[in-house]
Amino acid sequence: MEWKSHTVLPDEHNQRIDKLLVKLNSDVSRTQVQGWIKDDFVKVNDETVKSNYKCQTGDRITWQMPEVEPLDIQAENIPLEIMYEDKDVLVVNKPRGMVVHPSAGHSSGTLVNALLYHCHDLSGINGMERPGIVHRIDKDTSGLLMVAKNDRAHMGLARQLSDKTVKRKYEAVVHGVISHNSGTIDAPIGRDPKDRQKMAVVENGKEAVTHFQVLKRFQDFTHVECVLETGRTHQIRVHFQYINHPLAGDPKYGPKKTLSIGGQALHARVLGFEHPVSGKWMEFEAEPPEVFQKVLDDLNKTLDF
Numbered sequence: 001m002e003w004k005s006h007t008v009l010p011d012e013h014n015q016r017i018d019k020l021l022v023k024l025n026s027d028v029s030r031t032q033v034q035g036w037i038k039d040d041f042v043k044v045n046d047e048t049v050k051s052n053y054k055c056q057t058g059d060r061i062t063w064q065m066p067e068v069e070p071l072d073i074q075a076e077n078i079p080l081e082i083m084y085e086d087k088d089v090l091v092v093n094k095p096r097g098m099v100v101h102p103s104a105g106h107s108s109g110t111l112v113n114a115l116l117y118h119c120h121d122l123s124g125i126n127g128m129e130r131p132g133i134v135h136r137i138d139k140d141t142s143g144l145l146m147v148a149k150n151d152r153a154h155m156g157l158a159r160q161l162s163d164k165t166v167k168r169k170y171e172a173v174v175h176g177v178i179s180h181n182s183g184t185i186d187a188p189i190g191r192d193p194k195d196r197q198k199m200a201v202v203e204n205g206k207e208a209v210t211h212f213q214v215l216k217r218f219q220d221f222t223h224v225e226c227v228l229e230t231g232r233t234h235q236i237r238v239h240f241q242y243i244n245h246p247l248a249g250d251p252k253y254g255p256k257k258t259l260s261i262g263g264q265a266l267h268a269r270v271l272g273f274e275h276p277v278s279g280k281w282m283e284f285e286a287e288p289p290e291v292f293q294k295v296l297d298d299l300n301k302t303l304d305f
Contacts, residue, residue: 008059017044018051021063022196028065029196041066073102078114083284088153088277089146090119090132093286096142096263101133115147122147123154134158135231140249142289143170143268148276156276161231167272170226170236171215171288173265173295174245175255178222182213185239189232198252199234201242208232210239218299221248225269237264248295259295267292 006024008015021033021042034051036042042063044053055061081093094100094111101112115122115132122132132147134157148154160166190205192198201208209229216223222245226236237253240246246254250264259265272283287293 003062003064005060005062008055008057008061010057012055013057014054016051017042017049017053017055017061020055021061025065031196036063036066039066073116074108074113075116076108076113077117078109080111080114080118081286082118083144083286084282085119087121088149089157089275090115090149091144091146091271091282091284094137094142094145094268096140096289096291099139100136100145111145119149121149123149123151135161137268138234138237138264138266140263141266141268142292144271144284144286145268146271146273153276157273160273160276164229165274167270167283168228168231168268169270170228171267171269171292172224172226172236172240173248173259173292173299174222174224174240175248175258176220176222176245177217178214178224178245180214182211185210185212185243187239187242189235189238199232199238201238206230206232208235208239210236216296219302221299223296223299236266261291261295265292265295 012020018030018033018037022028022030025033037049037051040048042049042061044055044059044061081095082090083093084091092111099110102108102110112131112133132149132154134146134148134154137143137145146157148157186209187201188203188205189199189208190202192200193202207230211227211229213225214222215225228235234253237247237250241253247264247266248254248259249261250258254264267288269288270283270285272281274280275282
């Protein structure tokens with residue numbers, strides 16, 4: 001592991017060392033950085049410090065990013081709802097509550113564990129921990145995902161995502177009554193500077209565009225269809241929070257007083273793409289799960305008065 005270094009600038013004077021290192025390292029959390037400091041992977045002027053050390057102008061910070069131990073991923077006999085499969089691609093309807101790929105705290109029970117049991121020929125572009133995974137949806141979001149069974153298919157599907165030609169339609173239930181019938185949320189998304197575990201609309205974020213259409217209005221909620229033009233982490237959840245209509249049941253971006261459904265009311269209903277080998281257009285649709293349907297049924301009852 002190579003040491004990285006940084007000399008504290010005048011505008012960084014008096015900043016906490018852990019906060020500054022988060023800014024200097026993309027895609028790491030403050031908790032991770034504090035772990036580096038605790039394990040002596042960080043030094044200031046060749047001395048170890050604590051996480052609350054206040055940096056001084058001219059301080060020389062050196063640090064290493066410790067190597068992550070590879071996960072031992074086991075194939076697991078977990079039932080999968082396969083919508084389509086051939087020698088190149090697979091389309092699966094992921095259930096609510098299932099994590100897509102293994103990570104710290106989720107080493108088993110994931111979609112990847114199930115896929116490894118179901119088929120042994122998955123693309124390796126994303127490494128041993130995410131074989132076949134071209135795109136993701138959140139743990140408590142249900143719905144359609146495409147999986148690559150070889151590297152050629154993976155590159156073809158990834159290119160379509162980059163070119164914004166993949167058709168992705170979601171259904172969601174959001175707080176509040178949206179007055180207009182349709183709209184577009186065009187707001188860049190990046191790490192929330194106040195909470196590294198969350199995403200937010202930020203000035204220097206990556207382009208993020210969500211189109212939506214109202215399907216039905218209730219007394220305090222709205223049922224919407226969303227079409228993704230881009231695919232940023234938590235995009236729909238962050239965008240609807242941004243317009244003050246957070247998703248119902250969302251524990252991370254919604255209000256404390258929300259529907260008790262154990263996670264956001266969000267379902268990836270439609271997925272369309274060009275087959276990466278044959279070039280044939282393929283489109284799939286999956287009905288929302290029972291818990292989502294029950295939310296709509298209960299909301300419909302509030303209109304019957």
